[in-house]
Amino acid sequence: MPQTKETLRQTALSRRDSLSANERADIAQKLVSYADQLFPHITDETVAAFWPIRSEIDPRPLMATLVQQGAALAIPAMTGAGQMVFRHYQQDMTLVATGLGTFSPPDRETAVTPTTILLPLAAFDDKGNRIGYGGGYYDRAIARCHAQGAKPRLVGLAFDCQQVAAIPAESHDIALDAIMTESGLRWFIQAAMKN
Ligand SMILES: Nc1nc2c(c(=O)[nH]1)N(C=O)[C@@H](CNc1ccc(C(=O)N[C@@H](CCC(=O)O)C(=O)O)cc1)CN2
Numbered sequence: 530m531p532q533t534k535e536t537l538r539q540t541a542l543s544r545r546d547s548l549s550a551n552e553r554a555d556i557a558q559k560l561v562s563y564a565d566q567l568f569p570h571i572t573d574e575t576v577a578a579f580w581p582i583r584s585e586i587d588p589r590p591l592m593a594t595l596v597q598q599g600a601a602l603a604i605p606a607m608t609g610a611g612q613m614v615f616r617h618y619q620q621d622m623t624l625v626a627t628g629l630g631t632f633s634p635p636d637r638e639t640a641v642t643p644t645t646i647l648l649p650l651a652a653f654d655d656k657g658n659r660i661g662y663g664g665g666y667y668d669r670a671i672a673r674c675h676a677q678g679a680k681p682r683l684v685g686l687a688f689d690c691q692q693v694a695a696i697p698a699e700s701h702d703i704a705l706d707a708i709m710t711e712s713g714l715r716w717f718i719q720a721a722m723k724n
């Protein structure tokens with residue numbers, strides 16, 4: 530029987546939690562070497578990343594490199610149950626605690642529509658399906674971008690150990706265009722059927 534999203538989420542998260550802080554830091558640094566594959570030439574890119582929580586991969590070394598290459602950054606701010614926006618972020622900014630262990634730019638920072646979103650995740654599969662913490666925050670935020678006519682590129686950032694055999698995708702789930710792990714950057718073929 531196929532595994533449920535909840536089982537897949539818990540097993541992948543426990544594998545992620547088992548990595549040591551040193552292993553996680555080494556891999557976070559390794560992502561920097563794949564930046565050029567993601568953006569051969571940066572022009573007018575607003576990249577939404579995230580402030581890492583729990584045992585998520587730390588995107589900050591990669592974010593610093595993207596800024597040096599000319600990208601503008603944004604990170605999520607929760608605005609209600611299941612709702613978030615991406616707010617402009619600068620590396621020297623003082624962030625505010627916004628619940629569930631997250632930190633975000635303060636209210637006065639402008640909400641932006643990213644051209645690329647680097648997503649944290651609990652689990653991913655070889656078709657680009659992903660599972661988060663189950664709040665539907667990313668699915669709703671990306672659906673809002675689409676409703677505004679924007680089509681940001683969706684790149685998951687994860688450890689190889691978070692890959693699972695097959696995620697039972699639901700109609701609201703929006704698949705990744707690519708995944709970046711310690712093994713490199715992999716693009717998914719965008720098939721009509723993700724299951
Ligand atoms: N770094 C980061 N920022 C993010 C997200 C994310 O996944 N990663 N989000 C993407 O959604 C939003 C926050 N969503 C979250 C949803 C659940 C939990 C979480 O830890 N839930 C716990 C229960 C916590 C509690 O109730 O105190 C759990 O699932 O066990 C954290 C953030 C916005 N910012």
Ligand SMILES: Nc1ncnc2c1ncn2[C@@H]1O[C@H](COP(=O)(O)OP(=O)(O)OP(=O)(O)O)[C@@H](O)[C@H]1O
Pocket residue numbers: 534611659660661662663664665666667668669672701702
């Ligand atoms: N675009 C949407 N509009 C309304 N509800 C949605 C939307 N996307 C997801 N949801 C709801 O959010 C809840 C969580 O969805 P799901 O389990 O797919 O979360 P997730 O992908 O793990 O979380 P996240 O997107 O925050 O990483 C579900 O109840 C789902 O129905």
